[in-house]
Amino acid sequence: MLRVLLVIQCVAGLGCAAQQATRAADSLFMSPAAELAREHAPDLYEQAQRAWAEADEAERRKDDPAADDRRTEARLWLAAAATEAERVQLDTRRAELQREEERWGKQLARDQQASAVVARDISRYEARAVALHEAERLSALSERPTLSDATLDALVTRVRLNLALAEALGANDEQLRPLRERVNIIATKRPPSAKAAEALLLRSEALIGEMRAQWPEPRPGASTELIETALVTGFAADRIGTGVVIRSERFFTSGGQVSSATVKRFHGLLAAFPHGPVACQVAVPELRSRVWARRVALLVERLRDMNDPGRVSTGMVVTQSLSAGAVQCTFAAYRGL
């Protein structure tokens, strides 16, 4: 019994000596920061624990300087471990942000690319709108009592461009000189009436057609020229399997009359691209409609009012893809060029 009591006393004595240090160790090693340190920097944490254990031993030996040194060392290791844990967490956060930055960067790049595509589409739509406006202004010249300076300048520029194109296509000086003289006179005298200028414009377009007509069939690249010319004269144009299709919903006015301006532009296009037949379809709500039959008959009459009346054939079609009154014409000879 006495032996048991002595052993208890012995253990209790050792326990009391270590109790204070144990409490300090608890507060030091059981903190949330120490938990993180143990998780993220186990090697440094272990060093700290080892030093603390050595401090405990020194304390039990009553070697105060050694205990103090070991505790200082333990605190430093633990601080290093906690700092390392913090570094790891910061680095993890940094990597997350970097990934997020990359995601935003990819979205930005995609949107920039898409914006460029959309901006190009807008430019094309706007160019078409401007071309249509310009084409209508020029084709409606004879309907206006006076000719503005801006319109006259645009007209003179276009005639000169047409003459340059005709020259490139093979027009000789004899063909070109009289037209150049006329355009110079118009540019200098600036007549108030549009008739002379308009007639000159049509003549220059016809000269281009004459040059193209010398070839037995359209030359390579002619379909592209047709599409571009159609676009700048206010038509929608596409290349399809059966040829080049041009479209417009302006052949009829809102009142159902045939638009002289549009027909005139279409005649200019026919003159400039003289090869092959042209098949036109007029979209109508129903084939038995008398109103639309009358309108289409008037259009056919106007379209045939040209040098080669048999070149253009016109029919009616009921389709959901085009609105009533829309006309689409296929230039079959320009297929696959």
Added chain:
Amino acid sequence: MRAARLVLIGLVCVFCTAFGCGAFGSGAFGSGSVGLADDATSRAQTAQLQDKLSRLEARDDARYAKGALQQARLALQTASGPIEDANAVVRAQQIARAAMALADRQLERRKVQAELFATQRRLTAMRERANAQRRALEALMRDRASLAREGEQR
């Protein structure tokens, strides 16, 4: 005889409690004498630690670990003094090691922190640019749709 054994156990316990011994201590006995070889090894280690400290102190960002470096310097001063207690020298070296490990981690943490802030700034700028671009794209798409509708009516 039995009583004498019990008294002996009691004395051993009291002694251990007072001075720390047996299984709980390893440095109290047998380490009092330091030979010439040990002395040279110890000085070489101190020199190595001194060299490492110099490298840390030479870093551009050393001021951000001033406290830990100061502690390492003081510990190395102790370690490089006259060697009377070899254990004290070893402990001073260990403190220097721990202090330099702390300094090293503090500097690394600061570096990562600076990178984190830079990344945060870049992310904010990138997010703003991407949002602005998205708004611009949406506006462009609306314009295009409107122009396309107008074009269809021509």
